[in-house]
Structure formats: C-alpha cells, structure tokens
Amino acid sequence: MILxxxxxxxxxxxxxxxxxxxxxxxxxxxxxxxxxxxxxFILALAGGMAPxxxxxxxxxxxxxxxxxxxCFAMGWIGGGDxxxxxxxxxxxxFTHLMNFLxxxxxxxxxxxxxxxxxxxxxxxxxxxxxxxxxxxxxxxGAIPYGIALAIGALMVYPETEWVKAIDxxxxxxx
Numbered sequence: 001m002i003l004x005x006x007x008x009x010x011x012x013x014x015x016x017x018x019x020x021x022x023x024x025x026x027x028x029x030x031x032x033x034x035x036x037x038x039x040x041f042i043l044a045l046a047g048g049m050a051p052x053x054x055x056x057x058x059x060x061x062x063x064x065x066x067x068x069x070x071c072f073a074m075g076w077i078g079g080g081d082x083x084x085x086x087x088x089x090x091x092x093x094f095t096h097l098m099n100f101l102x103x104x105x106x107x108x109x110x111x112x113x114x115x116x117x118x119x120x121x122x123x124x125x126x127x128x129x130x131x132x133x134x135x136x137x138x139x140x141g142a143i144p145y146g147i148a149l150a151i152g153a154l155m156v157y158p159e160t161e162w163v164k165a166i167d168x169x170x171x172x173x174x
Contacts, residue, residue: 003046006039011036011039011153015088018032018146021146022081022145023136023147026141026144028083030083033080033083036091040057040091044057047165060094061086061087062086063089064085064089064090065083065086068081068083068085068086069082078145081145084149085104085149092156095161096156096159100152100156104151104153108145108148111143111145115143
C-alpha cells in the first residue's frame, strides 16, 4: 500500500512543487530534481523494474539532460528547467518521452503567448506590490517554463506504468 501511495503521490507532488516554485521565484531548486531521481530509483527497485528497463529509463534521462543543457547553453531555458526535464525523462523512459515533450511544448508555447500578452498591459497598482507578480510581469523577464514542464508531465503521468501498477483496491476507503 505504501508503494502504491508513493507511486500515486510522489511524482505529481514534486512536479506541482516545481511549477509553483518556478512561478513564484523563477527558480527550481536542485533538490526537486534530486528528489525526482532518488524517487525514481527507490520506486523502480521497490517495484521490481527489470535492469534493462531501468537502463532505458536512465538512457532517456541522459539524452534529455544533454538536449536540455544544450538549450540552456543557448539561453532558451533555465538550468532548473533542464534538470527537471531530464528527471521527468528518467521517470517516463523513451515510451512516454515524446508525449511529454509534445505536451510541454504546447503548454510552453501557450504560456509564453499568455505572458507576452499579460506583459503588454499595466500591472494594477494593488498587485504591483507582490514581488513574484512584478517579476512575472517584467517585459525583460524570463518565462517560468517549469510550469509547462509540470503540466506536460502531469498530463502524461496517468498513462505510465507507474500509475497502471497501482492497486486501487488497496487504496479504496472501506
């Protein structure tokens, strides 16, 4: 039952935290990525994931790390975003990686267009005192892409083997 609860809650909670952190501070702590990596290995080992399958997940994470850090080097995304994307790829493996990237791209594009439009209008005086909102509204400010990564990951997560392996009968209230 604890393994099922961990499968159900750990990944979504960490993704929600990453999105909230990026929205409010424009940073994603390394602890989030480390927790995602540690959580993957703990749950993979506890759940009996085959060594070959675990290696393919590690390969997906490593590939995403290289691609994401190339994007970071070009200034397209932040370093926290790159690490979170690689951590998500570790969880999804190659099986769900393209779906994740598609969703993250679509939500990232929508988020970018929304923020560009939001930044065209003056920030109401009553809201200007909130540092996170002023930072989000700044015309030269970055896009908190961790939000798009988190939404994309949460869209794909229910289709993964992590969720399909959950024994819902044990979690039902009796």
